[in-house]
Amino acid sequence: MIHINAPVRVRFAPSPTGFLHIGGVRTVIFNWLFARHYGGQFILRIEDTDEKRYVAGAAEDILESLRWVGVDWDEGPDIGGPHEPYVQSLRSELGIYQQYVDQLLLRGLAYKSFITSEEIEVMKAAAQERGLKSFRFRSRERDWSADQVAAAEAEGKPYTVRLKVPLSGTTSFHDLVRGGEAINVNNHDLYDIVLLKSSGMPVYHLAHLIDDHLMNITHVIRGEEWVSSTAYHVLLYQALGWDMPIYAHVPNILRQDGRGKLSKRKDDVATNRFWERGYLPEALFNYLALQGWSYDDHTEIMSRDELIERFTIDRVQSSPARWNPDKLKDMNGIYIRQMSADELTERLLPYLSQAGLINATPLPEERAYVRHLVPLIHERLEEMQEAPELLSFFFQPVEYPNPLLLIPKKMDMPGTIATLREAQSRLSELFIWDVPTIEASLRTLVDELGLKAGQLFGTIRVAITGRTVAPPLFETLEALGQDRSLDRMLAAIQTLEEASETM
RNA sequence: GCCCCUAUAGUCUAGCGGCCUAGGACGUCACCCUUUCAAGGUGAAGAUCGCGGGUUCGAAUCCCGCUGGGGGCGCCA
Incomplete structure (x- = not known):
């Protein structure tokens, strides 16, 4: 049984080299849930020590994605906190890292290495030619004299x-996700990692560790790709004489085909894209929380508060999960259906605006009309971006590229024309245009004409919507209004007549 | 190649030595409801618990080996 001592402090430390992807969000969620579950703090820190891959605006974009997902932080670059600054390049300018490097140098636990990356490349190539596939670099300056x-x-x-990594012995550490089991690494398999680049900027290994220590981070919850570097971190903590945080390496999310982890370049996994496609942050959050973690054998739909209450690190899986967009989509549909029609209306407006169906800033009557239409598609929606397509015929004229679709099963062209005429006539006689009245009228007609309900309703559906799949008929007629419905039926009749002449 | 992690249906997972003739969900299929599509309901197919050895009265559950999968091996994070 794992016992967690409060108070707990965890962090998420993204690198501003691009957008935040879904795998990163999952790791954030685990950290955040952990902090909130134990009543601790969640800290956000920007790790921008890679001058080469730095992308302007990326940090802001990442923060915005996090806010959208619904994660908040107690300390961070935008809101400050007791350990400012929360951006590593700024901390580097303050000399925070340098002072510890000097200390290590002084004590002979690290050393200056004058070898260039080019030279290392050459040595590597040579080693490979000799058939040595692995190359554990120990710089020649390791044992140089002061002179x-x-x-x-x-x-x-x-x-x-570089860090002077012991040539022999074993380095071990524990991992909460693996039940606290020890992971042992032979120092022989390690190499002398760089701590400070020649530019004076610290490398991740050094910077994150010093910051974690200075910021009193108690638990490091990060992706399992870090397992193999953890031995270096342990060695560094030992060199600096500091207590280690508790590690929890959470499983990666693999690509749909299982071939490797999700990648920014190959997969459509930018967090912003899910906003664009109409995913609810609550649904994405719920889905992602279940990637590598589970509560029990059947509970899946959980609110944020329920997740906070139930999340414990010992239920985190140690084997990788697999990206499953179908499941996410299904879950999004569940969340959409749970939402009130008023709320869905508000959320849908931007998508309809963007599709050009309504004003960029919706007019009051547009908003009211959309609110009226929402019940017709509410339970048919899985991604909000599908709404414009489902509703387009309410805003745009319809066409019949294939008039034959107007003809129901077991009916011919003249019969269809006659039926539509009769239906159009009956509907034109209605003084009250609501669902019960329309339904009563059409059901009576079905009986009178000796048709099947599907035959009559089918042809009217195509006539007024231009498609065979649409929301329920009576509600659609009602929402479309009497005039437009009758006009479209006439247009359909005319189309059929023209088609029969040319045949 | 070396090191580390990992292994229950197509996918996510429950399982922590007897409750397992392996539970839930997505997906698939069928039926019901029904004006189409959804939603909802019912049901089905789908897992020799990767393989081989052990330990045990008893193993999906513990141990070992193999194999598969993933990760790492940067003056990237």
Whole structure:
């Protein structure tokens, strides 16, 4: 049994190299749920120590995605906190990392390395040619004397600072996700990682660790791709003489075909895209919470509060999950159906505006009309972006590219024309245009004509909507209004007549 | 290649030594409801619990090996 000591402090530390993808969101969710469950704090920190891959605006974009998903943070770059700043490039300028590097250097636990990346590449290639597939780099300066180092420095050669990783022995650590089991790594399989780049900027391994320590992070919940670097972190903590946080490496989300983890380039997984397609943040949150975690053998739909109450790290899976868009879509449909018609109306307006069906800033009558239409598609919607397509015929004229679709099963062209004429005439006689009246009128007609309900209703459906699949007929007629309904039926009759002449 | 992690139906998962003739969900199929499509309801197919050894009275559950899958092996995070 895992016992968690409160108070708990966790963080999410994205790198502003692009958009936030869905796998990152899942990791955020686990961190956030963990913090909220134990009444602790969730901290946001920007890890922008990669000058080369930095993308302007990415950090803002990531924050916006997080807000949309519904995650909030107690300390962060935008709201500050007791451990400011929360951006690593700023912390680097303050010399925060340098001071610890100096300490390590002084104590001989790290060393300056004057070898260039190009030289390493050459050595690697040579090693590979000799048939050595693995290359554990231990720099030659590892054991240089102070004089040798001073001489190289005097020449003005750029250098990196590397950690002096023990040549032998074992490094081990525990992982909450793996039931607290110890993971052991032979130091022989490690290499001397870079701590400080020649630019003076710290590398992730160093920066995140110092910040985690300074910010009193108690639990590090991160993707399992970090498992293999954790030994370095343990060694670094030991070198600095600090207590380690508790680790929990959460499983990756694999691509749909199972071939590798989700990738920004190959998969449509930008968080913003889910907003565009009409996913509800609540649904995405719920789905993602279930990627690598489960509550019991049957509960799936859970509110944010329920998730907070139920989330525990010991129920996190240690094997990878698989991206399943169908399941997400299904869940989104469930959340849409749970929503009130008023709320769905408001959420749908932007999609209808964007499709050009209504004004960019919806007019009051447009809003009212959409509200009237919402019940017709409410339970047919899985992604909100589908709404414009489902509702287009209420806003745009219909056409009959294939008039034959107007002809019901077991009926011919003249029969259909006659039937539509009769229906049009009956409906034109109605003084009250509501669902019960329309229904009564048409059902009576079905009996009188000796037709099947599906035959009459089918042809009217195509006549007024231009399609064979549409919302329920009476409600659609009612929402369309008497004039437009009658006009469209006339247009359908005319289309059929023209078609029969050319045949 | 080396190191680490991992393994229940197409997919997500429940299972923590007897409650398992392996439970739930997505997807698939059928039927019911019904004016189409959905939603809803009922039901079905689908897992020799990756394989092989052990431990045990008893294993999906514990141990070992193999195989498969994933991750890592950067002056990227």
